[in-house]
Amino acid sequence: MKTIIEPFRIKSVEPIYFTTKQEREAILKNAYYNPFYIHARDVLIDLLTDSGTNAMSSHQWAGIMEGDESYAGSESFFHFENTIKDITGMPIVIPTHQGRASEKILFSIIGGKGKYIVSNTLFDTTRANIEFSGAEGVDLLCEEGKLPEVPAPFKGNMNVEALKKFIKEKGAANIPLCVITVTNNSGGGQPVSMQNIKEVKKVCTENNIPLFIDACRFAENCYFIKLREKGYENKPVFDIARELFSYADGCTMSAKKDAIANIGGFLAMHSKELADQCRNLLIITEGFPTYGGLAGRDLEAIAIGLNEVMDEHYLRYRIRSIEYITEKLVAAGVPVMQPAGGHAVYIDAKLFLPHIPVDQYPGQALTGALYVEGGIRGVEIGSLMFGKYDQDKKLIPAQMELVRLAIPRRVYTQSHIDYVTEVIIEVFNKRDEIKGLEIVEEPPMLRHFTAKLKIAGDHMN
Ligand code: F0G
Numbered sequence: 257m258k259t260i261i262e263p264f265r266i267k268s269v270e271p272i273y274f275t276t277k278q279e280r281e282a283i284l285k286n287a288y289y290n291p292f293y294i295h296a297r298d299v300l301i302d303l304l305t306d307s308g309t310n311a312m313s314s315h316q317w318a319g320i321m322e323g324d325e326s327y328a329g330s331e332s333f334f335h336f337e338n339t340i341k342d343i344t345g346m347p348i349v350i351p352t353h354q355g356r357a358s359e360k361i362l363f364s365i366i367g368g369k370g371k372y373i374v375s376n377t378l379f380d381t382t383r384a385n386i387e388f389s390g391a392e393g394v395d396l397l398c399e400e401g402k403l404p405e406v407p408a409p410f411k412g413n414m415n416v417e418a419l420k421k422f423i424k425e426k427g428a429a430n431i432p433l434c435v436i437t438v439t440n441n442s443g444g445g446q447p448v449s450m451q452n453i454k455e456v457k458k459v460c461t462e463n464n465i466p467l468f469i470d471a472c473r474f475a476e477n478c479y480f481i482k483l484r485e486k487g488y489e490n491k492p493v494f495d496i497a498r499e500l501f502s503y504a505d506g507c508t509m510s511a512k513k514d515a516i517a518n519i520g521g522f523l524a525m526h527s528k529e530l531a532d533q534c535r536n537l538l539i540i541t542e543g544f545p546t547y548g549g550l551a552g553r554d555l556e557a558i559a560i561g562l563n564e565v566m567d568e569h570y571l572r573y574r575i576r577s578i579e580y581i582t583e584k585l586v587a588a589g590v591p592v593m594q595p596a597g598g599h600a601v602y603i604d605a606k607l608f609l610p611h612i613p614v615d616q617y618p619g620q621a622l623t624g625a626l627y628v629e630g631g632i633r634g635v636e637i638g639s640l641m642f643g644k645y646d647q648d649k650k651l652i653p654a655q656m657e658l659v660r661l662a663i664p665r666r667v668y669t670q671s672h673i674d675y676v677t678e679v680i681i682e683v684f685n686k687r688d689e690i691k692g693l694e695i696v697e698e699p700p701m702l703r704h705f706t707a708k709l710k711i712a713g714d715h716m717n
Contacts, residue, residue, distance in 0.1 A: 260576045263569040264666060267314060273297055280628045288708035289624050289693050291633045300631030301672055302664070306599045308354075308512035308519055309664035313564055316516070316557045323553025333546040336522075336555040339562050343494070344471075344501040346524040348531040352542050353549030354521040355472060355510025356381040360388075361537045362468075362508060362523060365530065366432040367391035374422060374465075375435040376401070376414040377443040380641060382435065382470060382508075384702055391432075396422060398452075401443050402655060404604045407594040409484040410449040412440030412477075414456050428463035435508075437470040438477035438500070442637060444658070445473070445578075445597020447480035450488065450500060457503040466505040466527075472513040474500065476598030479571040493566045506530070511554075513599070516561035516665050520554050570666075574598075577673060578663060584677040590684050593658065600662040603680070605638060609690055614639050614653040616692025616712045622659045622683070625690045630679030634661040640695075641704040 275283070275298055287293035291304060302309065312320075324330035337349045352358045359382050367373070367389025374394045378386065383393040396418040400408040414436060423431060436453060439445045453469075460467045478496040482488050488496055501507065506525030511517045525531055535545050542549035550558075564570065575598060582596035591607035605612075605619040612618040619636035626632045635641075638657035646652055661676065683690075697708040 260573055262666070262669060263567075263573050264313070272300055274300060275631060277628060280631060284624050284627055288696070288710070289620060290704075290707055290709060291623050291627060291635060292705050294627070294633060298631075299627075299633045301668065301676055302633050303600075303661040303676070304633045304635050306513060306662040306664050307510065308517075309667060310512070310516045310518065310561075311664070311666040312516065312518065312557060312561070313666075315564070316560045319556035319560045320553040323551060323556040325552040327547070328544055329546055330552045330555070332552040332555040332559070335559040339559040340522060340524055343474075343497050343562060343566075344504075344507060344524050345498055346501065346504075346506065346526055348525050348528065350523040350525075350531065350534055350538055350545060351548030351550055351555060352521040352523065352538070354512060354519060355470075355508060356385060356521075357542055357549060358508040358510075358521050358523045359385040361534050361541065362433075363389045363391065364537060365533045370430060372422075372426055372431050373433050373435060374419060374431055375470075376412055376437055376448060377440050378435060379437060379441050379470065379472075380702060380704075382437075388701075394422065397440070397443055401440070401446060404444065404593040404602065404656060404658070405591060405607075409447075409595075410452060410480075411446035412438065412443055412448040413452040414448070416452070416455045416459060419456065419459055423459070423463050423465070428465055431463070431465050434460050434465050434467045435470055436467065436504075437472075439473045439480070439598045441472065441599075442642075444593040444602045445476075445600045446593075447477045447484070447598065449485050450481050450496070451485065453500060453503050467503065468525075469501065469504045469507040471501075471507040471509040473598055474509075475514045475565040475571060476574065478566075479568070479575055480598060483575070493568060493571060497566065511558045511561070514562075514565045515558040516565050517554065517558045520550050520558045522548075565665075574665065577670075580670075581661075581663075581673055581677055585680060588677075588681045588684065590680060600660045602637070603634075603659040603661070604657070605636075605659050606657040608659075608684065609687055611688065612690070612692040614657060615651045616694060617657075617709070618692065619657045619659050620693050620709060621690050624693075625683050625687075626659070626661075626679060629683045630675070632661070632676055632679055634659050636660075636704060640707060 369390035371391040401411040511520030591604040593602035619638035642654035
């Protein structure tokens with residue numbers, strides 16, 4: 257088989273800037289060992305997120321010029337609306353400025369004290385919006401999803417038996433929504449099978465619980481279905497997406513991922529009653545319902561990107577590029593989540609750094625080491641992001657200690673990726689030198705964004 261190549265050529269380039277290892281050591285310390293505080297200019301390869309970091313196509317840039325900036329009823333809105341109706345089959349589309357704005361609106365309406373939102377795994381902003389409403393978010397991930405190194409085709413699946421049990425325990429009336437995240441970002445970018453979505457839908461229908469899809473990475477998930485699920489191998493990704501959305505009552509989406517745009521999001525749904533409530537909130541928070549916090553040009557870029565993302569040459573290259581890094585790391589003995597996810601490589605920091613206890617945040621320590629060694633910025637998805645405290649302020653650790661290296665869409669070439677794997681392997685070979693961290697300052701919610709840390713046991717100067 258021939259090399260799977262990037263299915264585009266480059267028309268415009270953006271320089272990246274080099275720093276020395278010594279400089280990076282100082283930068284990291286000044287950033288309190290938190291990559292969110294590092295200036296992007298000081299990062300060589302930025303794998304912090306695949307969100308909003310996409311390279312738009314020449315068609316999307318042309319769409320930016322075509323954007324209709326009318327306050328109400330702009331042409332770009334109808335292009336956006338029709339595209340989303342087409343893919344999701346949902347008749348109501350509400351634009352928002354990004355995914356979490358959709359979540360905030362949705363959970364302000366359906367959340368509240370005493371309620372539970374069940375999911376395969378909620379992303380952190382989704383969980384935070386649920387908790388902010390007073391409700392509780394509950395992850396019911398399948399067992400194989402919890403074992404990073406054990407490969408399985410659909411590790412993002414929801415545990416259907418656990419769902420039934422939970423409903424019985426808490427009562428369907430207290431569960432206003434079930435959310436399936438595709439792909440399952442916090443669980444390793446792993447896909448959910450069509451079969452699983454169908455089964456979850458059946459349980460939800462029996463109990464009168466609406467099902468929403470967190471659709472950020474729907475195209476990547478649908479391509480995995482095509483590759484791995486029987487009966488879908490010859491179906492176009494568009495048809496697979498149509499089917500996937502057909503089981504849902506609604507969806508939230510961050511267009512910063514699989515719409516290959518730099519900003520944007522939406523809510524789509526069937527219920528007119530819920531949509532009316534959403535629009536009322538939208539108007540006081542985001543904007544008029546035909547732009548919802550976005551410029552007309554953004555709506556245009558999203559509409560075009562949503563079609564480009566389902567191109568199978570693109571998806572083949574996309575999924576392969578993540579698999580390529582994973583294969584190289586596995587061959588070098590680096591513990592990574594398997595199989596490769598759709599948008600990111602997840603390193604198992606617990607196994608990578610067995611000498612660092614979870615309360616010294618091995619994932620965060622590893623992100624620091626990757627930055628110092630090669631100017632690569634990743635993000636911890638472990639106890640800094642998801643850890644809680646018990647009554648004695650003792651850390652209740654997250655299920656896994658992962659470091660995510662998310663690959664922006666259409667941004668880096670194969671040699672960038674080769675460089676990344678070389679750096680990781682180099683760090684792996686001297687992993688014993690890496691030290692644990694402790695928190696010096698943290699906010700009450702979403703602490704990983706702004707927490708300040710230091711080397712464990714070190715005095716602050
Ligand atoms: N849901 C999922 C599954 C996500 O991955 C994200 C964002 C959101 C919702 C929220 O969307 O950022 O547009 O408000 N994930 C980014 C990431 C931030 O890095 O994974 P948003």
